[in-house]
Amino acid sequence: MLENYLKIMYRNLWRYKAYSLLNILGLSIGLASTFLIFLWVQHERSYDQFHDKAAQTYRLTSGISKDFVAATTPPPIGQEMASKIPAIKDHLRLTHRVDHLFEHDGKKFEEKEGFYADSNFLSFFSFTVLKGDPSTALQNPDVILLTEKMANKYFGSTDVVGKTLIRDNKNPVTVSAVLANIPSNSHLQFDYILPISAIKDNDWKYPSQDWGNFIYYTYFQLDEQLTPTADALSKVTEEIMREYKTHTDGVIAKTQFKLQPLSDIHLHSQNFQVDVAVHGHYLYVNTLSLVGLFILIVACINFMNLSTARSARRAREVGLRKVVGADRKQLITQFLGESLLITSLSVIIALAIAILALPAFGGLIGKSISISLFSPEMAGYLVTIVIFTSLFSGSYPAIYLSSFKPLLVLKGILTSQRSGHRVFRNGLVVVQFVVSIFLLVGTIVIYKQLEFIKNRDNGFDRSNLLYVHMTGDIWGKQQTWKNALAENQLTSNFTITDALPSNLGSGTIDYWYEGKDPSSELVVPMMDVDADFISVFGMELLAGRTFSKLFTDSTSYMINESMAAVMGLSPEEAVGKPFAVWSKKGTIVGVVKDFNFKPVSQSVGPLMLQYNEWGGMAVIRTQPGKLEATLAAVEAVNTKLNPNYPFNYGFFDEELTRLYESEQRLSKLFALFAGLGIFISCLGLYGLSAFMAEQRFKEIGIRKVLGSSTIGIVTLLTKSFIGLLIVAIIVAIPISWYGAVQWLNGFAYRIEMGIWIATLASAIALIIALLTVGYESLKAALMNPTRSLRDD
């Protein structure tokens, strides 16, 4: 029996090659897309799960107010809480990411991917140690942990425990262990780790007993016995806060601490200030999971539609099988079996496509992911998807085909004319196009929003800005350096600032003005800038003056418009008012128009500027077309003044673009999958229209003989599809509108969701669909009518 089924399936597939191709191709592409999305989603969800104690590990986060939460905590908190609170078994501290110069045997590089960590780093986390003894690796202050990658970069080998690197041109550090490269699904990404004990007490990173200085990342491991319910966790955090209050006073004592599960860090860290890295976003993961499911559904619908459309050809077979004794169950088994086989075949093709497309896909998502075909997880997933897809896509054709009444079929009357089935099939086409239009609207909205971000007025001119950090010897020769830059006409338009206004992290609540509410929890960031800041960035001064070399500005402050508004003053009124930060009293000398210093997901808040007398980085406005020459000039200055450090620089607009990496990715992924969704839908539509034209072959012939024009026939054939598309558009617009508005609400500055976006998406879908349907219709309309009428 099985043999008989297999043969008939094979011969059917072979006989109607074009249909089979459309069917299998559509399903394969859909499945391949779903695989890729699945791999990505799985990767995003697997972050930090590889640590042995992942389930008990938490990061301590802090918040002054609902709007200001940070990933950092004060240095002493880890030790103190671990000793006072029984539920906390272990703790680990990390500094901010640090930047050091390393040298070995003439190879010298600036390394920006490092942390200082407590000595239990290797036992707390489960990074793979290739060489060295993990238990003692961070005991001494003069050691360093390297990853395989960095070890190879300097030594060309990983067998380097005991060898030395020169740090910052002076301090030798001994390699105490070499780690395997950090897995891409770790939220901590680094090339080296230094012991916290190596930090000097004059360094701002020094682990002082300052309970108000939020500069460390603190991780806790809780008791294994503790069931991490929300209640249990909040009990622990309450204890932490109670303990914290005994060390602090004022507004800072009201800090709210939270325990963030290690596995949540990657996808659920959207609002944290000074976080370790660019994180993923659970919403994007959910959105793409949904898109993956959509694509699979579209592909399955294709399969159903093509299979049932072909039913006329199978109807006679069904009728006959029934006449000679097959019951319905046997026929359903036969057709489900066919869909199982076709699905399995498609899964194999899809896997091949996915494997081939993986490198390109990896480039798109900015991560390298591998397919491990033989993992139990993958096998489970494949089996699930084969069963789901074959049942979902095969059930309707099976039920439909097996329902034919033999007598009617053999008389040549097809039950497919029954309206219930037609409505169902049309419904499927509508669903396909609803999904396609939804994806199209998504693509357009994301694209326009990114364009908007790129081109919107941030309050400054972002182009042609080059920045160079002060490093090494320049710190000691600042004036000479500045003079050298000022002398050259190419580099003379520069300013010294401590940070770029792209994503200012921290802030303070320790500022004062007349009439400030003492219980205010508003955290205001601060920038240290020099006299040329406003002019170099092209910002607008609303009142007063900028800092100036002509005045003694060490106690002068500038604020932005929003800060003035917080103080309840107009820009003009604010000028001259007394102001203080960290108890340093002074006056406001100028008010600058609001400019963005955060990603546009957040609105511009208040900002304070003070006069920069200590340095940081130089931001140079280059003259258009003279970038190369300017770079060469800066490099010459740096090499002369700072010969022991490599020359490094960056561009401000690239820095800004980097803020929207995950949006850029989402944009590309949406565009890709929207394209695929439409392609698959059109494969199905093409098959359907070809089938319809074939079914009405004779009718078309008769109409032509009776004098219908080609246009008339094309209209006749495309009319029903246009109706379906219009229904799809009507359904899709509100859904996608809602989705787009939801997404846009995540941005403080955003495009308006215009009717034109929905119109454009619908028009694209409509045109592509019409071209698809029109081709077959035109072919049918142009044929010689005698062909269809001949054999009667």
Next chain:
Amino acid sequence: MIELQHIFKWYNVGGTKTFVLKDINLRIEQGEFISIMGPSGSGKSTLLHILGNLDTPDEGSYLFLEEDVYALKSRKRAELFQSRVGFVFQSYHLIDELTVYENIETPLIYKNISSSERRAIVGDMLDRFGIVGKKDLFPNQLSGGQQQIVGIARALAGSPNLILADEPTGNLNSQQGEDVMKLFKQLNEEGVTIVQVTHSEKNAEYGNRIINLLDGQLKKD
């Protein structure tokens, strides 16, 4: 073997009943070869379909092999007919995607017959109808007459007691038609009961009883 009593079949067209079959009473004994004749639209095919359980009447009773057909549940009814009736159609109705061999085998695969037994039965059929050499051909590679022979072989493969043939020679030329009729005659002599619908006086003569239908009613002869 077959006893039809007061069989009525009608359609409702615009509120009035149009009778296809009107009070048919018919007995058919084992081993008969019956030809049903009558003009187009007289209800011949419908009668045949009712005999083969492809269609049901609106009124009346049907005893098949002493069983009251319409008292049975549909499953039981299907079982009763499945292995006892073979159909031969005017347009053969072979499955295009299956070879001659596989077409003949199809009824057997729904009967829980082992594959070796199936091979024996199909081989027997091929042999009996002289189409061994054609067993791997597809229906569209055969002439109409040959296709109908395959159709008859398929109908006989399940060793039915009754063959129902709906204008089996309708699409064939006279020579092919005559061959088929001779084959039926021979099968009938071997004990198979045959009911055929035909337009042709000549073909009807092959049977041992002719039933004339007119406007859904049996004509007394």
